[in-house]
Amino acid sequence: MTPDDSANMEAILRPGSSAAEGQILLFLGLLGLGLLAMAVWTAVQKLLQWHRNNRSPRLTLSAAVTDKRTREYRSRYLDSVTCYVTFATEDGLEREMEVDPLLYETLRTGEQGMLTLQGTRFLGFERM
Numbered sequence: 001m002t003p004d005d006s007a008n009m010e011a012i013l014r015p016g017s018s019a020a021e022g023q024i025l026l027f028l029g030l031l032g033l034g035l036l037a038m039a040v041w042t043a044v045q046k047l048l049q050w051h052r053n054n055r056s057p058r059l060t061l062s063a064a065v066t067d068k069r070t071r072e073y074r075s076r077y078l079d080s081v082t083c084y085v086t087f088a089t090e091d092g093l094e095r096e097m098e099v100d101p102l103l104y105e106t107l108r109t110g111e112q113g114m115l116t117l118q119g120t121r122f123l124g125f126e127r128m
Contacts, residue, residue, distance in 0.1 A: 063088060065113075
């Protein structure tokens with residue numbers, strides 16, 4: 001190895017050198033592209049589900065409330081609660097639907113009624 005070769009090697013391996021900075025920038029660029037790809041994928045999946053729901057027929061089924069649960073999200077700037085109710089329908093299936101918190105509070109396990117839905121979208125529940 002010549003002295004010039006070892007000087008070039010030290011420049012490549014030394015932190016803060018242009019080669020190390022290039023590797024860091026490449027890593028950050030790939031990380032950013034990965035995050036962007038995941039965001040686009042999620043948005044496309046939600047759009048496709050919205051489209052499938054719109055194309056689905058509206059169904060009204062006899063159903064009973066079998067379970068209730070909430071999912072809480074807390075951050076420094078935002079707190080939110082998502083409410084879910086599981087309905088056992090006349091066709092023998094159990095469907096967990098996201099519902100409005102006000103409806104969630106009024107529903108009781110075991111209540112009977114008519115569930116209206118469109119695809120995976122909850123439209124309403126009328127007690128019998």
